[in-house]
Amino acid sequence: MRKHWWVYAILSIGLIAMLFPFLWMVLSAFKTNADVYVYPPKWFPSQWNFDNFKRVFEMVPFALYYFNSLLVTVLVTYGQLIVSILAAFALSRLNFPFKNTIFIIVVSTMLMPFVVTMIPVFLIVSSFKWIDTYQGLVIPALFSGFSIIFLRQFFISIPQDLQDAAMIDGCGFFRILFQVILPNAKPAIATITLFNFLGEWRNYLWPLIVTNTTKMRTLPVGLRYLMTEGGGEYHLMMAASLMAILPVLLVYIFSEKQFIKSVTFTGLKT
Amino acid sequence: MRKLMLILMVLLVFCTLGLSKTKITFWYAISGTSGEALKTLIDRFQTENPTIEVEAVYSGKYADTAQKITAALAANALPNGGVIPAGPIFTGPRGNYAILDYMLKDPTFDMSDFYDGMWDYAKYKGKICAVPYNISTPVLYYNKELMEKAGLDPTKPPSTWEELLDYAKKITQDTNGDGTPDVWGLNMADTAWIFKSFLLQNENDIVKAIPKNEDYDIVPLFDQASALETAEYWKTLIDENAMPVGLHSLAEKQFLGNTLGFYLGTSSRIGTWTGNTAFDFGVGFLPKGKRLGIPIGGAVLVLFPASKDQMDATYQLIKWLTQPDKIAEFAMKTGYIPIRKSSLDLPEMKAFFETKPFYKTAFEQSEYAFSYWHFDAMGTMDSLIVEVLEKIERGVSTTKEGMKWLQETTVEEIEASM
Structure with missing residues (x-):
């Protein structure tokens, strides 16, 4: 402990840098607008104010947005996970024609920013009459080049011998996938679940473009509505953000161990 | 007996007419307390016009609304109207000057009551294709x-x-x-x-x-x-x-x-x-x-092509929102400047200036507002x-x-x- 005091010193700086904005959000959620703007800044609200939460519910149908966000995020997270696992398994463990070409195409989708593909995707979704539906929100998000490549790299690192042994014992591809590959890839799967969950939970642009009615809207769109064009009501924004962040915290707490394991495995982080 | 039947039939026709609502969708890029002010106004419009049903939806901040409209234009999935930033860019270039026709044919719409600088802000290639709305200076x-x-x-x-x-x-x-x-x-x-x-x-x-x-x-x-x-x-x-x-x-x-x-x-x-x-x-x-x-800067009211009923209804909403007292109410609640001269003469506006003199300065600047056509x-x-x-x-x-x-x-x- 004493030998490494400087490690802890550096880590503490990181900790403060990370905690500061979070703490500021939590405390500002209870402030009045005047308190948020006061200079020099004050940490604690001059009086604890719970009205902000009430105001948020008055201004946007928060419960409905919450439900939509949860539903869409869960469907996208698990849907994408299933698609990605199957694709990654094929690309890492099976041999078939044009495998490399397909792999290169998958990689190249990662180079394309979303705004470039947004309008074509919107046109496709529109031709299926999926605008303003859950299908429109979920299905275009099921394919993710990143998830596939991330899992493929992990699957490749699992020794071929395990697969060979399973094959000698008479396993088919599905049993190899479910009983050999997946149990060994738990950290990677936990990580990708977390990535997907976080990414979809805060996804703003696509839900905004593809939904046209209040009943289909998700939380990030609702959060944006609390701000005026020129900035403004941070106290409401913070109260809403505090409520919006809870599921993410829960998911993180539950998958934290696996997540850390996987980061140390792969050297990747968000 | 036949008379009774006739009366019943006439009644039936009236009832169905009364019940048939024109549904319109209306996107707006105004959020926060300003968005609330607009929502309250639209709600009131609906109670006053029970035959029109307005689905009013927030469409994201200015830049995102522009993207949403671009996508909707490409897929032919436009709303009936809205408060849209750079609105004239989405109407004029496509030959959509319908809003101007409506205003010209409507003797009760007083275009001269708007400040001179405002109409230029609603033009594309010299022709009006929108109505100024939430304008700031x-x-x-x-x-x-x-x-x-x-x-x-x-x-x-x-x-x-x-x-x-x-x-x-x-x-x-x-x-x-x-x-x-x-x-x-x-x-x-x-x-x-x-x-x-x-x-x-x-x-x-x-x-x-x-x-x-x-x-x-x-x-x-x-x-x-x-x-x-x-x-x-x-x-x-x-x-x-x-x-x-x-x-x-x-x-x-x-x-x-x-x-x-x-x-x-x-x-x-x-x-x-x-x-x-x-x-x-x-x-x-x-x-x-x-x-x-x-x-001046801000967003404008636009009318997109649709069925005649829907366009009529959307025009009705646009006209209602730009009535002097509604403009005054919106300006007082949001701080956007009133776009009509007569809004400043209303007693509620005068009383408002007594309590909030800062707004008087901002609002009186409207007279010196300049703008150029959208391009x-x-x-x-x-x-x-x-x-x-x-x-x-x-x-x-x-x-x-x-x-x-x-x-x-x-x-x-x-x-x-x-």
Whole structure:
């Protein structure tokens, strides 16, 4: 402990840098607008104010947005996970024609920013009459080049011998996938679940473009509505953000161990 | 018996007519408390017009709404209307001037009651294709405490360019003696907007439209002697330490932090700042050059093509929203400026000014509002202005070189966007 005091010193700086904005959000959620703007800044609200939460519910149908966000995020997270696992398994463990070409195409989708593909995707979704539906929100998000490549790299690192042994014992591809590959890839799967969950939970642009009615809207769109064009009501924004962040915290707490394991495995982080 | 049947049938027809509602969708890019103000108005419109059902949906901030509309245009999934930033870009170029036809055919729609500068803001190629709605202008915010410290009269904010330079110079202070000032006289967040105000104040319009084979060429006016003068005034503000080089993104924080004398920026801050600052501040007209000149910004009401019933209903909503008393109510709740002259004469507006005198200043500026027709490269032009000001401030280019570059590049961008 004493030998490494400087490690802890550096880590503490990181900790403060990370905690500061979070703490500021939590405390500002209870402030009045005047308190948020006061200079020099004050940490604690001059009086604890719970009205902000009430105001948020008055201004946007928060419960409905919450439900939509949860539903869409869960469907996208698990849907994408299933698609990605199957694709990654094929690309890492099976041999078939044009495998490399397909792999290169998958990689190249990662180079394309979303705004470039947004309008074509919107046109496709529109031709299926999926605008303003859950299908429109979920299905275009099921394919993710990143998830596939991330899992493929992990699957490749699992020794071929395990697969060979399973094959000698008479396993088919599905049993190899479910009983050999997946149990060994738990950290990677936990990580990708977390990535997907976080990414979809805060996804703003696509839900905004593809939904046209209040009943289909998700939380990030609702959060944006609390701000005026020129900035403004941070106290409401913070109260809403505090409520919006809870599921993410829960998911993180539950998958934290696996997540850390996987980061140390792969050297990747968000 | 037959008579009874007839009466019953007539009644039935009336009932179905009464029940059949016209459903319209209406997107708006206004959020927060301003969005709430609009929502309340639309709700009231619905109670007054039970045959129309409005599905009013927030469409994201300005830039996102533009993307949403672009996608909807491509997929033919447009709403019936909305409060849309850069609205004329989405109607005029597609030959959609329907809103103008409606207004011209409607003898009860008084277009002359709108301020002169407003209609230009709703035009594409010289023809109206939208109705101005949530419009804001820049105003002068002055910190009374800092003015007093600099030996200035806090009841007399600068009203001319000379005074602005002079007062701002006096306010700039290096309090900790490290060689760089930490209290500044003047700053603004949106340099392009304020530079355009200065141009207008120097009797230099921003762009001009030259008729050409039943079409128009949009030509920027940055190559005029008066534009160069404006750029030189900007440079003087920098050279004489009235305004910091760069640092414009910090302007609001500087003002709220009691380290900035004069802030030039949108009138919409009046509501958020009043009563929330640690010092006393005032609101005034932008100082005048050769004349008063205020460029306007904001979003407009648009009408998209649909069935006749839906277009009629959407027009009805647009007309209702722009009635003088509704405009007054929206302005009082949001701080956007009233677009109609008669809104200012309403008793509720007069009473409002008694309690909130700052708004009076902002609202009375409407008379000096200028604008230009929408054109496709207008956003690019603004970013070029920001770029050239930065170059001039840092001494990378002289004012002359800078304005020449600005003129030439803007011409190129406009041609490329045609």
